[in-house]
Amino acid sequence: MAEEFIQASSLKGQVDFGIITVREDEFQAVLDRFPTRQTAVGHQRYAMSSLTTVSDDKYLIASVRCLEQGTNQAQEVARTLLEELDPQWILVVGIAGSVPDYEYTLGDVLLASRLHDYSVSAFIEGTDGEVRQEFTDIGGPMHQDVQSLLAYLPAIPLGNWWREENIKATRPKVQLNKNSFYGDESWKKKVRECLNRYFGKKAIRVQTRAFAGSVVSSGVLLKDTQTAQTWLKSSRDIKGIEMELAGVYRAAWRDHKPVLAIRGLSDIVGIKR
Secondary structure: OOOOEEEHHHHOOOOOEEEEEOOHHHHHHHHHHOOOOEEEEOOOEEEEEEEEOOOOOEEEEEEEEOOOOOHHHHHHHHHHHHHHOOOOEEEEEEEEEEOOOOOOOOOOEEEEEEEEEOOEEEEEEOOOOOEEEEEEOOOEEOOHHHHHHHHOHHHOOOOOOOOHHHHOOOOOOOOOOHHHEOOOHHHHHHHHHHHHHHHOOOOOOOOOOEEEEEEEEOOOOOOOHHHHHHHHHHOOOEEEEEOOHHHHHHHHHOOOOOEEEEEEEEEEOOEOO
């Protein structure tokens, strides 16, 4: 079947959801769920698909990929998406890292309720000659429509969405040997305890859980426990860590568009995977 092309300008204002991904496997996963009906062409190319719900509501979806990681690229892609298609909602879909916590774990799905934008930082040299990095939080709460949806999340009848045959991905494998962890002793101890709670012999839960929480976004691929601890001192509610939401948030803020980040937790700062 020949690929069908259409001018993006002809669809402006008709799109319900614009989906932004970064990694190629993230983009492919979205396309597997929402098969491409046609390609909309503008300054970017959009995989156009449609969704009909059980209540017979129909939605038009445009999926686009950031070719590179980072807030700047994400902001440019989101701004172009808004200018060319003007979707009602923007979804940022993919994976993210997290900090160790007893209430959630690898494989869970985090929906961002608040953004901590740590894109701006300064290196400060102390009197002892030690250089430290300080971050400025220029984020804020997500759009009111997003907050309203996430507040109601526990009451939404999602069914058995978490089953492996529905997710179409296996639960992450976790090695709990001592060489799997890094950081200071207290951090390694917490990471081990948190993971053992869900992947040990007496795991309290094996199914994936969706939950709402705050996300840190910056231009840094964080694998540093010291920086993570610095962020937690100023923002103790941090759940997820990623690199694109801040850019999309900035692009959508001017137009007051809701941005919903949906992130599967693939890494925890402190464990080698």
